[in-house]
Each structure stands twice: as C-alpha cells, then as structure tokens.
Amino acid sequence: MKQFDSINFLLKFALVLYSLMLLGTLTSCTDDPLSDLPDNYTMELDGRLDTTNEGLYKLKLNSTQNSIQTIHRITGKLLNHGEEPLYPQLVEWESSHKWTLNDTAYVFIRRTINVLGDWVDVDTIYVQGFAGSIVPTINEFSYSGTDGEINTVIAPIDEMVGDTLIVKAKFEDLVETIRIVLE
Secondary structure (H helix, E strand, O other), rough: OOOHHHHHHHHHHHHHHHHHHHHHHHHOOOOOOEEEEEEEEEEEEEOOOEEOOOEEEEEEOOOOOEEEEEEEEEEEEEEEOOOOOOOOEEEEEEEEEEEEEOOOOOEEEEEEEEOOEEEEEEEEEEOOOOOOOOEEEEEEEOOOOHHHHEEEEEEEEEHHHHOOEEEEEEEEOOEEEEEEEOO
16 A cells, blocks of 8 residues: 555655646746747948948949058948847848959068078069959958847959949949949
8 A cells, every 4th residue: 555655755756846847847938029020121321431422332442552442431320120230140241343453463582590690581473473363352251249240341442543433332233332432
C-alpha cells in the first residue's frame, strides 16, 4: 500500500507540474501588433553642405600635394516605421562620375644601412600596373547603424570642377538622389 501511495503522489505531482508549465506557456505569449505590420522603410539623405538657390549642394574641391581627390562624407537615415531597423541593412550607393588612374601607383625604395650606420637607397622601382584603372568617386556599399544612420564617402577630383555629381542611395525599392555642384 505504501508503494501505491508514493506512485499516486508522484502522478499527482507530475500532473500539477505539467499544468503549471502549460499555464505559464499560455499566459506568457503576448501579441505584438507591430509584428503583423509589413515593413515600411523610409530613407533620406543629407549632403552636409551649403546649398544653392535651386537646392543643389555645393562642394569646394580642395586637393593637396598628396592627393588629387577631395574627400567628403554624405549621411542620411534609413528607418522602418519611423524607428531604427532591428538589424543593420545594406545600402547601395552610386555616383555619376568616375575617373581613370593614369600615373604611377606605387614607388618601392629598397634601403639598407651602410658601414657608417646611415640609411642608403639601393634601388627604386616604379609600379605602373594600375594605369588605366577606372576609379569610382563613391564608396559603393554601407550598412545602416545606430538610429538608422547611413553613410558613404565621395572623392571627386579637381578635373571635375564645374560638373554636377549625382549621388544615388538604394535600399530595396527605395531610391534617393542628391546633386552636388563641384566648385
């Protein structure tokens, strides 16, 4: 009889435990009304520059001795239902301008130390393997970040002064465009 009581107790205990687990599972589910909504992305761009009367951005090209390019960051927002996407989203960028590399890409100088402890140039090699390569004026991909922020970098060259650079950002069906007058 004692064995029958302990089996009966274990069965009741298992039944109560199972009922509590089932109740906990059923009551812990919540219905998130936003989970049923389709994605509703919006995207806006900011050239981070002064504008003309026509609403075009203006970029003053300022190359240096070390670079013929002017580097500038373009930013914007990619939001879903007005909020940051749940995870980073890939944004594709393109610009209307490219340029051709036509000079020496690298110079290798082999150096050694002579018997007096001074550096001496032994050999110089000019690498021109990249001549004729087409160089885009924009970084072509980026991911959205904190608060849905998106960024890319443009780098037009001095020969483009007077042109209007068109920049497009694409995400799924969304395409946003800005125009930048190169001064």
